[in-house]
Amino acid sequence: MPPNINEESAENSLVAEQPQFSKKERRLLRHQQRDEEQTRAKKRKKFKKLFAIGLVILVISAGISGLVWYFASKPLAPKSEIIAQSGIHWHPEIKILILGKIQEIPANIGLGITEKPIHTHDDMGVIHLEFSGLVKKDDLRLGKFFEIWGKKFNQDCIFDKCSGTAGRLKMFVNGQENFEFENYAMRDGDKIEIVFE
Numbered sequence: 001m002p003p004n005i006n007e008e009s010a011e012n013s014l015v016a017e018q019p020q021f022s023k024k025e026r027r028l029l030r031h032q033q034r035d036e037e038q039t040r041a042k043k044r045k046k047f048k049k050l051f052a053i054g055l056v057i058l059v060i061s062a063g064i065s066g067l068v069w070y071f072a073s074k075p076l077a078p079k080s081e082i083i084a085q086s087g088i089h090w091h092p093e094i095k096i097l098i099l100g101k102i103q104e105i106p107a108n109i110g111l112g113i114t115e116k117p118i119h120t121h122d123d124m125g126v127i128h129l130e131f132s133g134l135v136k137k138d139d140l141r142l143g144k145f146f147e148i149w150g151k152k153f154n155q156d157c158i159f160d161k162c163s164g165t166a167g168r169l170k171m172f173v174n175g176q177e178n179f180e181f182e183n184y185a186m187r188d189g190d191k192i193e194i195v196f197e
Contacts, residue, residue, distance in 0.1 A: 077136045083185070087132040090188035094125050094145075098161055098196045110148045118145050129186060142192065143182030153194070155181040161196045170195045 096103040110119030117131045146153035163169045171178050172193040
């Protein structure tokens with residue numbers, strides 16, 4: 001069977017559509033294709049490098065975040081110094097007698113623009129210990145209350161009265177003499193009496 005004229009013309013048109021390149025053009029085309037392949041390879045290599053760097057940064061960030069979380073959640077004080085991990089709301093009472101006269105404990109000590117965790121609300125001698133989070137013994141020292149109040153108190157002096165010829169300073173906690181003075185860590189319900197006589 002003779003070849004179909006239509007099939008021959010289709011093959012000829014395909015051949016005609018494909019450009020015929022000279023040797024120089026083919027060499028140039030191969031060179032261009034090689035350059036394009038090298039460019040794609042460089043891009044892949046650059047992407048892999050950036051991906052690896054990103055992964056390293058992510059791992060380092062996760063490690064640092066983990067360390068920060070670990071140390072932030074770990075108490076900074078020895079267990080023997082920790083009173084509470086999640087705050088307290090305690091109310092010790094204080095009474096000051098100087099040469100037989102009761103000294104007024106003013107209202108609103110530690111209250112103002114900011115509320116300090118150790119403060120008073122009225123002049124009844126109730127100290128409010130209102131801490132959130134970690135509470136250490138040092139936070140509850142009786143001396144802290146006097147620091148906030150701006151008054152002198154230590155083992156020798158209360159206000160301007162110091163042990164000596166004028167009298168002697170004593171402190172009682174819940175009816176028992178106590179020698180810790182400014183270092184005493186207050187507890188809920190304590191009855192603290194400071195006496196200078």
